[in-house]
Amino acid sequence: MKLSSTAILALAISSVTATAYAETQSQAFTPVTVNEKSAQAEATGFLEGQSLTGTTRNWYANEQKKRGGKFKYLKNGTAETTDRRINWVQGTILKYNSGFTEGTVGFSTEVALYNAVALERDRKNLAANEGGAPVLGKPYGNNRTLTRDGGDAEGQWSKLGLANVKARFSNTTLTAGRMNFSSPQVDVIGNRALPSSFEGIAIHSEELNNLSFDAATFDRVSPRSEESLQKFRAEYTDYTVDIDHVNTLGLSYQPFASLTTSLWATQAEDVWNQYYFGATHVLGDSSLVALTTGLNYYKTVDEGKAKAGQIDNDTYSLSLGLAHEAHSLTFSYQQVNGNEYFDYLHETNGIYLANSLLSDFNGPNEKSFQVAYGLNMAQYGVPGLKFNIYQARGWGIDGTHNDGGAYASVKAMDGEHHYEYGIGASYAVQSGALKDTTVRATYTTHRASEEQADGNINEFRLVTTIPFKIL
Secondary structure, three states: OOOOHHHHHHHHHHHHHHHHOOOOOOOOEOOOEEOOOOOHHHOOOOOOOOEEEEEEEEEEEEEEEOOOOOEEEEEOOEEEEEOEEEEEEEEEEEEEEOOOOOOOEEEEEEEEEEEEEEOOOOOOOOOEEOOOOOEOOEOOOOOOOOEOOOOOEOOEEEEEEEEEEEEEEOOEEEEEEEEOOOOOOOOOOOOOOOOOEEEEEEEEEEEEEOEEEEEEEEEEEEOOOOOOOEOEEEOOOOOOOEEOOEEEEEEEEEEEOOEEEEEEEEEEOOOEEEEEEEEEEEEEEOOOEEEEEEEEEEEEEEOOOOOOOOOEEEEEEEEEEEEEOOEEEEEEEEEEEOOOOOOOEOOOOOOOOOOOOOOOOOOOOOEEEEEEEEEEHHHHOOOOEEEEEEEEEEEEEEOOOOOOHHHHHHHHOEEEEEEEEEEEEEEEOOOOOOOOOEEEEEEEEEEEOOOOOOOOEEEEEEEEEEEEEOO
């Protein structure tokens, strides 16, 4: 990994500031020891430990293209265009978890029913991106509301979002079936009315204190806005690149009370091998000044049959966050070193980069910088109310040296640039029957040069999530 002068400067600033405010943050070394407590020894029984919970989410998004950009839809068999798209969906999850059976090896199960109701069903409002690739194989599909061929909304639909069995020995759990999974390369994405989930086998082990291990293999993903299971595919390729199996292995280690690290390797069969290292360091006390420094680094190279073509990509982000009482200020620098997009798996949140926003700022050879400010109103007597604002800029996008394959379209990118800014507010109910209900409103603007892929768009989102417990 070759750091630019900007990145080196960011690390230097981090080191200087850390020295100034190191007194109140523990820097104690935390040795790796055998975990003497056994989670399985505390099992209460299959029925005794069961629960039935859920959430319902009202998800609304209103997008408007700018500078001549259009969405497209079919009207009486003829392609029409519009500059506005509206999606409004109610997503509900009902989830059952059993307890673990008692004994040396315990067994449990997890089942969740996902249901979506399209509250906006007008074909014009559910338009697709003009000039974009077909969504889910449908020429006028929509990636936010489930639509049939031609663009008509599916009024309501349901599926098994989760369905798995678990076996636990001591502090090690094996899960088989459709599950949630979280890693820097295969992570549930939950930014729609319903989240994604993955089908396969995973093992998680916490037999050691401060050092945990994960391994998993998946062959299907359950998309956010689809009823069926699908093969994994790459997010940014010019055409669909199916992936038969995704295999991942990782560890998380906390060598100091203030430092957490993780190391992962993931194979997208016949497409790429991707390696990740991440670290987060916290210093100080927010009553005075707290400093959080973050590093995320990905190395991606083509693998096997190289169905997406040649890939050789190094991408990293560095962030420096300062917090004082109710206020936080974060600076983030990100850089892509490679003649293709930094890419990740579709229907996952497998992009732990600081400048992954409405745009991912992940174009070939792109550099980007973000400034973000947050305000927590708990300090002013309104707990649960938060505000944030940010601006990010990307520049130097250059794909002219790409060798072709599934990213060949980036050859047209020569000095492209773009910027994005957003403002948001959220509130979490603190008590009563609606405790933990959250309401979040965001407004985002993105502007780009001609060949930058994300285009020119304004978007408003309003999302309300209500948790509930039945058992």
